[in-house]
Amino acid sequence: MGRLLSSPKVLLIGAAALALIIAGLAGGALGGAFGGGFIGAPIAHIQLAAEPITASPQIADIPFFGDFRITNTMVAAWSAIVVLAVISWLGTRRLKEVPGRLQGALEAVMEVFLNACETVAGPERGRRFFPLVMTIFLFVVAANWMGILPGFGTIGRFESAEEVIHHAEEKAEKDGEHADLDNVKLAVFDGDGFLAVQPFGSVNEEITGAEYEEMEEGARPRAGLLVPFFRSANTDINMTLGLALVAMVMVHYWGVSVLGLFTHVGKYFNFREGPIMLFVGLLEGLSEIARVISFTFRLFGNIFAGEVLLIVMAFLVPLVGIVPFLGLELFVGLVQAFIFAMLTLVFAATATIHHDSEGH
């Protein structure tokens, strides 16, 4: 310890870290409450629904389908897919008996899940469930980990104040109310053009829509909202709901294909063993729907809460505040991916068990 402290390199790094921490504490919103706050950024706009990244209202309006607009979560999901595809292409390009590093790593991950599948569902069914379980894990973990990369949520399209106010008024008109411009919050951005970067200046450079309207035409700042180009794919309920639906549909498909349609459906509509078993079966059917909901909101809630946590920490203590939470988010992202995959596996295994063979 003493030798470590006397090394000039370590001392320098330690001093730099200390300076950063002090600057972050004093310069952020936390320090802002005591008269500091010189480097803090205004808190980023938190929105539940994914935002379309294109300025035009819509790309295609398909009848009975709705208007299709590319959102930032779709872009993130597609980048995760591309990354996974490239990694697997690189890893399997030159297959060798004695694997190289990438091939070895891929094999190690697959080995873990193959073993889990074969332990939970037996060798034959395990092999059948494996691709879906593995794909869910890889996709979720890739999307979660990519979601905390720098640039996610901080670089995006600049939506000007006029657009924001226009949208708010449109929405209010639809509900038959007046737009409450005091509640429309706008951030002030540097630079010009359509690109916006999460501002990195004073904490208090935030104005409301009403204030903006009151300003004179020429003196208005470049206020508006940041619509990020990338946003962690699993902070979109559509994505997690889609995953949950695919997982549960596949679980029931396997249930039907292994047990037969009547046996499988008979588990939920049980007319043979009296009213109590009928009620139990119906309850089980209800719990299948609850499983979809818990799948959806577990992943969404964890990842969205993580994003919000990072935003709030970046707001409170800029520069260093998010560092420990980045580690936490890496862990949470991994665990959530693992849980999603494992629960799918367990549901699939229980859905394909013959109830008669258990002897009751």
Next chain:
Amino acid sequence: MEALGINLPGLVTAIVSFTALYLILHFLLYKPLLNVMDQRSAKIKESLETAQTAREEAQRSREEMEKQVGAARAEGQAMIAQAREVAERFREEELAKARQEIEAQRARAAADIRREKAAAIEELRGQFAGLAITAAERVVGESVDEASHRRLIEEVLDESAILGGRS
């Protein structure tokens, strides 16, 4: 639903994207890698079995060899014993022969000595008789009948212990 952000286009896009990823990974990752892994485990199993049989084979051949070595050792032992016996017999034969020869030589030497001794005694006796006669002639002064004298001396000599016993 709209406030939560759930909409049909987004949901369909998510499902389609995930299905596409499933297919991509299925053909790009799982199939080739599972193939390689299965092949490898089959190969490992095979080589383990081969190693097992090889070990058994080695065990067997070692036992065989040990048996052979044991037999060869016994044979060698027997051969050595036989050779030693032969050598022993040979030595004893030689020894006996040498002893016999020595015995014969000694006997020859003894016979020679006896013969020499007899000859010497004979000669001595002749000289002694002549000497005695001469002495007696001097004493008596006259020539005695030589023939009777000689007979007399012969008788005396025969009676004496030293020069008698002519064999």
Next chain:
Amino acid sequence: MIEGNIEVIKTIAAGLAIGLGALGPGLGIGLLAAKAMESLGRNPEAARPIQLNMIIAIAFTEAIAIYALVVAVIIIFLG
């Protein structure tokens, strides 16, 4: 009076929903982890199955908190 403060009431309701709803699962997960640690201490060789089952059981327990989250989200955004 209620008419004017509907947003405030909604906020309080959502906070209560997730706060009270997270109480039970929080205790449950704590109990689960405690028992898992205990059995891990008794039988360290069974670490892998214990870990797997613990994670799955935690996921089931956590589902209750997720229902509370759903309710809170519904109150805030859809109510």
